Amino acid sequence: MPAWESAASATSRAACISDAGGIPAIHVEIENMKRPVYVIVGAGQAGANAAAELRRQGFAGRVLLVGDEAPPPYERPPLSKDVLLRPQETRCAVHPDRFYDDQDIELKLGVAGAVPDAGARTLTLGDGETIAYDKLLIATGARAPRLPLLDALGPNVHTLRTLDDARQLAGELQPGRRIVVVGAGVIGLELASSAVDLGAQVTVIEATPAAMGRCAPPLLGAFLCDVHRGRGVTLRFGAGIASAVREQGEQDEIVLTLEDGTRIAGDAVIYGIGVEPDTALAQAAGLAM
Numbered sequence: 307m308p309a310w311e312s313a314a315s316a317t318s319r320a321a322c323i324s325d326a327g328g329i330p331a332i333h334v335e336i337e338n339m340k341r342p343v344y345v346i347v348g349a350g351q352a353g354a355n356a357a358a359e360l361r362r363q364g365f366a367g368r369v370l371l372v373g374d375e376a377p378p379p380y381e382r383p384p385l386s387k388d389v390l391l392r393p394q395e396t397r398c399a400v401h402p403d404r405f406y407d408d409q410d411i412e413l414k415l416g417v418a419g420a421v422p423d424a425g426a427r428t429l430t431l432g433d434g435e436t437i438a439y440d441k442l443l444i445a446t447g448a449r450a451p452r453l454p455l456l457d458a459l460g461p462n463v464h465t466l467r468t469l470d471d472a473r474q475l476a477g478e479l480q481p482g483r484r485i486v487v488v489g490a491g492v493i494g495l496e497l498a499s500s501a502v503d504l505g506a507q508v509t510v511i512e513a514t515p516a517a518m519g520r521c522a523p524p525l526l527g528a529f530l531c532d533v534h535r536g537r538g539v540t541l542r543f544g545a546g547i548a549s550a551v552r553e554q555g556e557q558d559e560i561v562l563t564l565e566d567g568t569r570i571a572g573d574a575v576i577y578g579i580g581v582e583p584d585t586a587l588a589q590a591a592g593l594a595m
């Protein structure tokens with residue numbers, strides 16, 4: 307019998323004693339002492355669905371879902387598409403708002419799981435709270451790698467990983483704005499497509515010779531490039547960024563100089579150069595990477 311089942315039956319025994327004896331405070335204390343605690347760190351699609359699955363499989367203990375982003379768990383695929391194109395009509399929540407209350411899943415949002423102690427089975431959060439757990443699931447997903455050369459330029463430089471990123475981007479993708487997309491992978495090309503739909507002038511630059519080289523056969527990459535060119539997107543392949551500066555002449559603009567000497571000016575730069583696994587918490591917990 308799994309530990310949580312025996313603990314759950316102890317909990318219901320405690321509930322019976324309390325109901326019969328009518329001492330609610332003791333009931334709550336016994337219940338909390340006996341209920342196994344399952345902490346999930348990372349309130350993304352994986353974390354939110356893992357929490358739901360625990361309940362679906364009958365886990366009766368406490369489930370805490372800890373996420374460092376403020377919004378309730380949401381799906382990222384719409385961020386490069388409908389969230390930009392139809393923000394008012396688009397919902398990307400993993401579960402409906404009431405789901406977490408209905409399923410007795412506690413959400414702790416806007417706070418990071420910072421220091422795990424696997425020996426003591428505790429997790430200290432970024433706000434200083436320490437939670438004792440029976441099981442800890444690390445579902446911290448991935449993050450967008452940063453390009454310091456571009457980040458150093460300050461405003462009008464973006465990546466796209468979070469809902470917050472998408473909301474900031476929406477302000478850039480306006481008719482006539484010159485948008486430079488760095489990276490012709492899936493997200494770069496999706497962003498280029500959305501930006502064109504919104505009336506922007508788009509240039510995509512890619513250091514390798516082809517689009518979507520990591521995830522699609524050359525034929526498909528070439529086909530998608532043709533579609534983009536047909537919609538007015540300029541694509542440049544085979545030269546990485548040699549330098550990036552902000553120029554404040556007649557207009558404030560960002561100028562990228564490529565390794566082949568080509569100069570590309572834009573009002574905003576969005577880079578989508580892949581993802582890297584977010585293993586910080588797993589490493590801190592001593593898991594082998």
Ligand SMILES: Cc1cc2nc3c(=O)[nH]c(=O)nc-3n(C[C@H](O)[C@H](O)[C@H](O)COP(=O)(O)OP(=O)(O)OC[C@H]3O[C@@H](n4cnc5c(N)ncnc54)[C@H](O)[C@@H]3O)c2cc1C
Nearest residue numbers: 348350351352373374382383385386418419446447448467
């Ligand atoms: C713009 C965009 C479009 C996409 N489109 C598609 C698509 O069309 N099809 C497809 O299959 N996939 C797509 N993906 C990829 C897909 O969204 C990911 O595979 C998916 O989000 C992975 O879910 P996850 O829960 O494992 O990780 P994540 O979504 O990365 O979630 C992990 C969460 O954990 C949080 N976290 C990290 N560390 C901590 C910590 N210490 N404490 C608390 N919280 C922490 C992170 O902030 C994040 O909220 C897209 C991604 C993006 C960004």
